Amino acid sequence: MSQTDLTRFRAMCGQFRWLAVFMVVSVGLLLALIHLIFPAMIAVRDGAPPPGWVGGALFASPTAFYLFAVWSIGRAMGQLAKGRLIQATLASALRRVGLALGIGGVTSVFLVTNLARVLEGGRGGWLHFDVAGMTLGMIGGALFLLGRVMDQAGRVQAELDEMI
Template structure:
């Protein structure tokens, strides 16, 4: 069904769509690289340099806790990377249904895990390493929302995969 829509597109529309997919792919790459570099600089490079210089202002416990609080961002960046990868494949002319199903599953898993970690993991991991005390769940509405959206996207990806398999079977019968 989705592929039939793209088959009906004119050559100009398809070329424009692929060009936009390629541009969004590069935007995703830029976002992942720039945010990833900033995270690495803040949580790995700068503390390591300060520690190597003998700066006593760096408390390893606080540094570790801040690094733990940043971990959901890694899952969110993987979701953006997965979107960029899918758009890059579409820009190269791959069929949309297999690409879409895989992308939805990867983005769904990444957002779901990031949201779960944000809501339930961070506070408990912080408590284990001796950080802050508090409840067993951090009621981060954004994290909860991303977790739910991730679960829904994962399920939609499975539906798209199933539709693709059924379409292949029907095409084989004709």
């Protein structure tokens, strides 16, 4: 890779980092407004929280994990833009992103549905057939495992480099 290509790659990584920051901040702020701040303002005004605000916040909870995954990707892009080695950055990012996506998917498919059953007095199913959540959970698990494999490969490479 030529120096010009490397400089362009780092610039693109820096831009992507800011795009990830913008997405996390804007979507996170909108979710906080909708599910926390506005219901709190209504509760102060009316003396009681609006009905169903806990369920709404519960159904939005997997999004917090997905936003953490985007934040982790942005953080990795920022590190690459600063010149950190790709293998170490990628392995760490894969583990964090995989864990966040996996937990978000499991939360979406199993936890949200069952907590909603408890809040609503036993109505509803045991499993939310959320294909997107199931897919993200599976991809998250695979990314986490790939990150561990890359960590191990880095350790083996370091050990081999010491022998030479």
